[in-house]
Amino acid sequence: MSSSPSKLRVVSLGSSFAAGPGINPQVAPLSAKRSGQNYPHLLAKELDAELTDLSVSGATLLNITTTPQNAIFSKDVFEPQILSVPTDADIITLTAGGNDIGYIGDMMFDAGKATTVGMVANCIIQAAKPIMSIFCRPAEKSTPLTPEGLSQRLGETLDAIHERAPNAHIYLVEYLAILGPITKPAIDIPFNQERIDHHSQVASALQNAFATAADTRSEWCERVPIHELSSDHVLGSKEPWVGGFALSSLFRGGIVLHPNLDGMKAIAKILLLKIRQEFPKKA
Structure with missing residues (x-):
């Protein structure tokens, strides 16, 4: 009697759009803000696969490859995600890069600033800046990558993952669309149309970087066009696949953008359909 095929080994790398902050249940370590119902967990359950979920909310591409990540509001430090990738992985999913260009963070800042509370807080901060500068040294800020720099870093990240697990097929999973033509300024999102257009352009730059990085590595890497496939589920749609912006939800640790x-x-x-076509014997 022949033995049954071994289970697929699935690995998840990335930031919050892979980890799933705000979606219950949140699993240990809680400082990773990682859900037991994020797409890697749901996928692994359907495939009856072994899952290694290394995603951490707030991660940059460097946190995946070379740089430890300090957790927010916690003393936890996460080692570069790649160090825990099993070398015999079959499938690796990656959703990251948005934090390297300030995508969601800048959108949250604009949304918060556009609320009444945010407007008042911003006025207080701006008025206090001259006084604060006397007593405080400004914190150093990392400069967001250009679209070209993002594409290069994303490619370097994919190469490092491939070197770590050379037999794995890597799925570069795009970010869900947040804004679209049906998103109404000041109704579906607090800020105006000019900021909607700006953040939509950043989303396009992120998509282009994904395409450039994946298409030149097509033998072992595949881009999953989630942004396009979710374009009918943006803020303002009947069935949005992302949470809207509300300060109350933000303070409660809910799902915000x-x-x-x-x-x-x-x-x-979407991933399940792809994998069952490409790994029919195991999936």
Whole structure:
């Protein structure tokens, strides 16, 4: 009697759009803000696969390859995610790069600043800056990457992952779309149309970087066009796959400008169809 095929080994790398902050249940370590119902967990369950979920909210591409990541509001430090990737992995998913260009962080800042509370707080901060500068040294800020720099760093990240697990097929999973033509300024999102257009352009730059990095590594890497496939589920749609912006939800640790459970389920379903076509014997 022949033995049954071994389980697929699935690895998840990335930042919050892979990890799933705000989606219950949040799993240990809680400082990673990682959900037990993010798309990697849902996918692994459907495949009956062994999952190694290394995603951490807030991660940059450097946190995946070379730089330890300090958790927010915690003393936890996460080693570069790649160091824990099993070398015999079959499938590796990657969703990251947005933090390297300030994508979601800048959008949250604009949304918060556009609320009444945010406007008042911003006025107080601006008025206090001359006084604060006397007593405080300004914190150093990392400069967001250019689109070209993002593409290069993303390619370097993919190469490093491939070197670590050379037999794995890498799925470069795009970010869910947040804004679209149907998104109404000041209704579906607090800021105006000019900022919607700006953040939509940043999203396009992120997509282009994904395409450039993946298409030149097509033998072992495949881009999953989630942004396009989610374009009918942006803020303002009947069934958005991302949470809207609300200060109350932000303070409660809810889902704010990030994938909701429906969005995670949709990504897992799209990946499941691809993997069952490409790994028919195991999936």
